[in-house]
Amino acid sequence: MTASRVLVLNSGSSSVKYQLLDMRDRSRLAMGLVERIGEGSSRLTHTPLTGSGAEPREREERIADHAAALKAVAEELSADGLGLDSPELAAIGHRVVHGGLKFTEPTVVTDEVLKEIQRLVPVAPLHNPANITGIRTAQALRPDLPQVAVFDTAFHTTMPESAARYAIDVATADRHRVRRYGFHGTSHAFVSRAAAKLLGKAPEDVNVIVLHLGNGASASAVRGGRCVDTSMGLTPLEGLVMGTRAGDADPAVIFHLARVGDMGIDEIDDLLNKKSGLVGLCGDNDMREIRRRIDAGDEAASLAFDIYIHRLKKYIGAYYAVLGRVDAVVFTAGVGENAASVREAAVAGLEELGLAVDGALNSVRSDEPRLISPEYARVAVAVVPTDEELEIANQTYALVSDAEKA
Template sequence: MSATRVLVLNSGSSSLKYQLLDMRDSSRLASGLVERIGERSSRLRHTPLATGGGTREQSVPIADHDAALKAVAEELAKDGLGLDSPGLAAVGHRVVHGGKHFTRPTVIDDAVLAEIERLIPVAPLHNPANLTGIRTATALRPDLPQVAVFDTAFHTTMPEAAARYAIDVETADAHRVRRYGFHGTSHAYVSRATAKLLGKAPEEVNVIVLHLGNGASASAVEKGRCVDTSMGLTPLEGLVMGTRSGDADPAVIFHLARVGGMSIDEIDALLNKKSGLVGLCGDNDMREIQRRIDEGDDQAKLAFDIYIHRLKKYIGAYYAVLGRVDAVAFTAGVGENAAPVRAAAVAGLDSLGLAVDDELNAVRGDEARLISPADARVAVAVVPTDEELEIATQTYALVKR
């Protein structure tokens, strides 16, 4: 039996998401989530897609990621899909920050682990959890290739003019200060899927990808290669997000420290966890914000307007960077489901060839689709992202034999 299955692991600080895929046809065999790891209220939700069985849930204390992955392995084994299966080709791990060094999926060894660990200061919330998942999976199947797929890799094609900050070069290089970008697996998948939707090869189109979830980022993709993206050294820069401020004058930090008496940790928490939509109106769920707007809530309306204003600025900026745009693609939770956001983001941009058809925009669905008028100069699309498939595809391409 040839090994054609890939287990994709996405380890968060207190969660573990997973999918098992068969790369012969990219079908999903199982998926699930372990959440609230380390708490008494831990929960595991497992769906055996291959057998058509219903979702199984259990609420038991799960002490750490090692226990979480062992619990996942037990659930997979119940469906005949255990980690000891000869059909398993590799484990693909989402790693948020790969720095400048990792430009493609990489088989993990001690040197790779050490480099991911060295990058913890620029990804303190994400890389430690990613490392835990890697080490746990390696301990369970030391003979199996473990592959890191980096969120930052797709953006390493940015030219230096886009990647560099205008600060002292020696200082920047000494501390790895540059723009890395994130959500790379999503931007890679969606830019290719958009080209397919247009009936063209990725090398033939220029696409602006808008990944709008609780975290949000934009990218300018020229002929299949990222040439600019909104997130920077960390996932804080760029668009207004659920709890993150996005772009802000760096002097805000100095002002809050000197005048507001806030510590660096307090300012960090403010900008990352208490800003964005939740800071502006108390909600970070776009559905709730829209409900409040419909009821005449001025604070919710202002938050929405600020969100859209920033989004339009990036669409315009990336239009200028690319010179020619074939499509604007909306993806992720807000991008795929919030029709008012899509309509507002392109409203008034008719001179750039951008418009949405109200009826098409109102349609909900799980498939990639165009929402622009038939005669539009630039296509506007809704393209559901599939980061797990992207990770599995990159992992399998690296290890298949």
Template sequence: MTATRVLVLNSGSSSVKYQLLDMRDGARLAVGLVERIGEETSRLVHTPLAAADPAKRERTGPIADHGAALTAVAEELSLDGLGLDSPELAAIGHRVVHGGLRFSVPTVIDDEVLAEIERLVPVAPLHNPANITGIRTARALRPDLPQVAVFDTAFHTTMPEYAARYAIDVETADAHRIRRYGFHGTSHAYVSRETARLLGKAPEDVNVIVLHLGNGASASAVAGGRCVDTSMGLTPLEGLVMGTRSGDIDPAVTFHLMRVAGMSADDVDVLLNKRSGLVGLCGDNDMREIRRRIDAGDERARLAFDIYIHRLKKYIGAYCAVLGRVDAVVFTAGVGENAAPVREAAVAGLEELGLALDSGLNAERSDEARIVSPPYARVAVAVVPTDEELEIARQTFALVAGESLE
């Protein structure tokens, strides 16, 4: 096919992030963000990376809704000769957070697919509605163009039932779609594949533990390119300690707070999702600031860090047991890629599992995928920058071009 460009859209409740990529080489032609949609202080920041002068352009002022936001994005792209009406645009790829069990692969969006994404709103009330709005708006702007949904949950649909099921009454679970779905799937898919490439092996020959550590954080056990377990569950709340989310917690804490503290279900929801994790433990969810406070002797920051690392070690150990043989443990996302002390602390003491770090390699800053373990380590420790937008674009283009992603 002659059209080789893909526009990637990530629609939030009051924002739209976008990237335009050329799939001949994965080059970014333009990136941008529209934020505070629906407010008087709306803002669009656009960077034409393919231009001779790739300087940012900024618009401020009211942008009423997602339709107005995407219209403004189209106008900015047109100024660079990259408009939505270009014959070189092959498709629009949409990040959709929840695909349930039905959507295990990227899917061309039609009315039936959109209706199913809407039916999943009860299990993703914060994310799917915004994703749906972006899809509807983009379809209205380019009804003739393939629109593809790439689901955060899709990579994790290969989990066996014994890993995906919660041990609750089966009829109740099935009636309300209660099971472990996992999230950050595009990142785990991209990073596990890139890790195999870094090791010089095919994805089907490699077992990898992926640690996606950002403000949201998740771990996955990937056997031969297929996810067999992941830390997030029905929602992104389960699992690792995160910036503002508690991660794993005794579910009876919820009942206790409702009975003893008089908190409502909504109160507990806000507590566990927005006032817990690192910010709940020490008041900061920026790992750089937490490390600065630790260096200054702040014991509260030290405890928060230790809790974070303790949970991380537990998942590394658990997934070593799940996989049996581990070829690499890989760190990615904002904290995983940039916080050398987190990597050092997470691996420390796990020598019996075959893990070790080269302190010099670990301390180096780089934007490249790299191994930071010594040659003698039985299990490689790697840092692989994630690229969820490129992964969405790759999956979108492969689908509309009829090609294999590999």
């Protein structure tokens, strides 16, 4: 197709992240973030990535809603000669957090697709409404352009029922769509394929455990390019210890807090999602600050780190058992890519499983995919920077290109 650009939009409740890419060489032309939409003072930070001496630009003004935000983004892109009215723009790709079981691949947005995303709001009340708003706003700006939804949950729809089902009454679960969906799917898809490439193999020939460790964190077991298990469930709360989320906890904790602590459902929801995890354990959710406090002898920070690592080890071991054979354990996202101490601690003591980290390789900082395990290790340990925006752009462009050929 002649048009080669894709605009990727990630719309949050009060923010819009965006990137414009040229799919001929997968290069970034511009990127930016609109924050505090609808508040008294908003900020747009725009970074052009073409031309010499390009510098970030900031706008501080009130941006009332997502429509105004995207219009401001369009103005900044136009100032760089990259306007949304350009015939070079092939499509707009949207991150949509929850696609349920219906959406297993990127999908061109229609009225019926939007209705289904809306029907999924009860299982993604914080995310899907903002995603819908972003799509509708982009449609209004460019009604002639394909809008493509790329779903966080899609990569995990290959999980077998034995992994996806909770052991509760089937009729109740089906009536209310209660099952394990998983999230961070675009990251797990991108990283698992990149890990196979790093090993010099095809994705269908490798089994990998992917550890996406950011403020939100999730693990996945990927066999031959297909997800067979993941740590997040009905919502992004389940699984690993995260920045502010508790991860795995006995469900009876909720009943106990309601009965004994006299806490309401919304209060408990807020506790488990926003006041737990690392911030609940030690008051900080920044791993750099936690490590600084540990080095200074802070016992609360040290315990929080130990709990975080203990949960990581449990998932590595569990997914090793699920896969049977593991070719690589791969760290990605903000903590996974940058916290050498987390990578070292997560693998320490797992030598009998064929896992080890080389201290010198682990200490190297790089934006490139790399192995950090010694040559003798039976299982590779790798760091692969994630690129969810590129994954969304790739899926979007492939879909519209195939449609044009058809």
